[in-house]
Amino acid sequence: MSASRDRNIGSRVGNHIGHYIGRFAPSPTGFLHAGSLVAAVASYLDARAHHGTWLVRMEDVDRARTVPGAAESILQTLAAFGMESDGEIVWQSTRSDLYAAAVQKLGDLIYPCGCSRREIADSNRHVAVEVKVAQPYPGICRHGMAPGKTVRALRIRVPQLGESNECIRFDDRFCGAVTQHLSTDVGDFVLRRADNFWAYQLAVVVDDAAQSVTHVVRGMDLLDSTPRQIYLQRWLNLPTPRYLHVPLLLDTSGRKLSKQDGAIPLEHHDVHQQLVAAASVLGLEITPGNSLKRFWQEAIAKWAARYSL
Numbered sequence: 001m002s003a004s005r006d007r008n009i010g011s012r013v014g015n016h017i018g019h020y021i022g023r024f025a026p027s028p029t030g031f032l033h034a035g036s037l038v039a040a041v042a043s044y045l046d047a048r049a050h051h052g053t054w055l056v057r058m059e060d061v062d063r064a065r066t067v068p069g070a071a072e073s074i075l076q077t078l079a080a081f082g083m084e085s086d087g088e089i090v091w092q093s094t095r096s097d098l099y100a101a102a103v104q105k106l107g108d109l110i111y112p113c114g115c116s117r118r119e120i121a122d123s124n125r126h127v128a129v130e131v132k133v134a135q136p137y138p139g140i141c142r143h144g145m146a147p148g149k150t151v152r153a154l155r156i157r158v159p160q161l162g163e164s165n166e167c168i169r170f171d172d173r174f175c176g177a178v179t180q181h182l183s184t185d186v187g188d189f190v191l192r193r194a195d196n197f198w199a200y201q202l203a204v205v206v207d208d209a210a211q212s213v214t215h216v217v218r219g220m221d222l223l224d225s226t227p228r229q230i231y232l233q234r235w236l237n238l239p240t241p242r243y244l245h246v247p248l249l250l251d252t253s254g255r256k257l258s259k260q261d262g263a264i265p266l267e268h269h270d271v272h273q274q275l276v277a278a279a280s281v282l283g284l285e286i287t288p289g290n291s292l293k294r295f296w297q298e299a300i301a302k303w304a305a306r307y308s309l
Contacts, residue, residue: 020052020309022215024078025204027059028070031265032077034274035219035249041278041299042246043217044083048296049304055211056085061092061099061203064195073265080268081275082292090211092203099198102206102236103191109157109235110191113141114149136187154192158182158231165234168227173244173307175220180227189228201228209238217244244307249281275299 024043026036047054056078060066071091078084103110115137124135141149142157159166161183169179180186191202208216223245233240266274275295276286284302286295 020047020050020215021055021211021213022047022052022217023055023057023208023211023213024083025057025059025207025218026074027062027065028067028074029062029065030067031070032074033265034278037081037266037274038249038278038281039217039219039246040078040081040083041275042244042282045282045299045303046215046217046244046307048300049307050215050309052215053086054083055087055090055213057090057092057207057211059092059200059203061200062197063093064197066093077266077268081266081271082296087211090207092198092207095203095207095210096198098206098210099202102202102232103154106156106191106235110154111141111157111188112145112151113153113155113188113190114145114151115140116152136183136185137189139188142188152194153190155188156191156232157188158186165231168230170226170230170240170243172223172226173242174247175223175245178223178226180224182227182231186228201225201232205229205232205236205238208241209233209236213241214239215244216241217246220245220248242309246282249278 022043024040026032026040032040044054046052056075058071058074060071075089119140120135120137123138123140137155141155145151159182161181166183167179167181169177172178189201190199193199207213226243226245230240232238272290272292272295273288275292276288279286279295279299282303283306284299286298286302289295
């Protein structure tokens with residue numbers, strides 16, 4: 001059966017009435033590829049398996065990196081694979097006022113920072129060079145910028161070691177118990193960047209709350225961001241969704257398949273085969289075939305058996 005005839009089959013399998021609201025939030029910095037398809041399929045399956053609502057949000061807050069036509073292409077590709085949003089598409093680039101209001105609400109927790117990446121790296125030079133992980137912000141501007149410095153970003157203070165909310169713990173539906181110490185693992189983090197664009201951590205928290213998102217299903221690469229988002233949710237008095245971080249599709253060198261590294265955009269032929277491959281990354285073995293309807297029916301049932309709430 002053709003993709004056009006099977007379009008949105010998954011949304012017809014279950015009704016949308018219930019308290020579950022999920023979302024898929026791609027960044028239109030490139031076109032949908034096999035790695036991003038894995039995340040889309042996972043979020044869609046979880047919503048359908050729980051008879052919930054599935055939304056699409058375009059995270060185009062970084063307008064400098066947005067590729068013309070990418071957002072429209074992403075929506076067309078999702079539809080060709082049987083996935084369409086149950087509500088209006090939300091565009092982050094239109095929501096700056098909401099992000100500014102959230103920062104205003106955070107009050108004295110926010111401070112201006114004039115540090116360049118080079119200065120931060122130099123302050124962390126005592127860390128062995130072979131360590132390939134991001135280092136926490138060392139607090140250079142925490143108590144005021146040095147004379148002559150220009151504001152480059154806005155940061156939020158995190159508690160010191162041992163203080164309330166410094167250690168963030170949550171249960172991930174795939175990974176289990178996750179713990180992060182904000183002061184030693186992250187440090188004060190950026191909410192508005194040097195290019196004046198709002199940071200992902202702030203935008204995603206504000207938008208998830210505004211859309212009443214109850215469950216977030218996304219790639220494992222964003223697991224480390226979740227404690228920062230929970231910290232913001234607590235200060236902004238916003239609900240914390242339940243999280244599920246799924247495995248990533250890796251390239252031949254073991255790195256995450258990404259747009260920046262030239263991941264090949266999805267084609268709209270052999271849709272069923274590409275969906276079966278994405279499901280396999282998620283641990284679901286689906287019967288080969290050429291029907292979108294059968295794929296979604298089988299995949300939803302198998303997802304529900306593994307990830308039922």
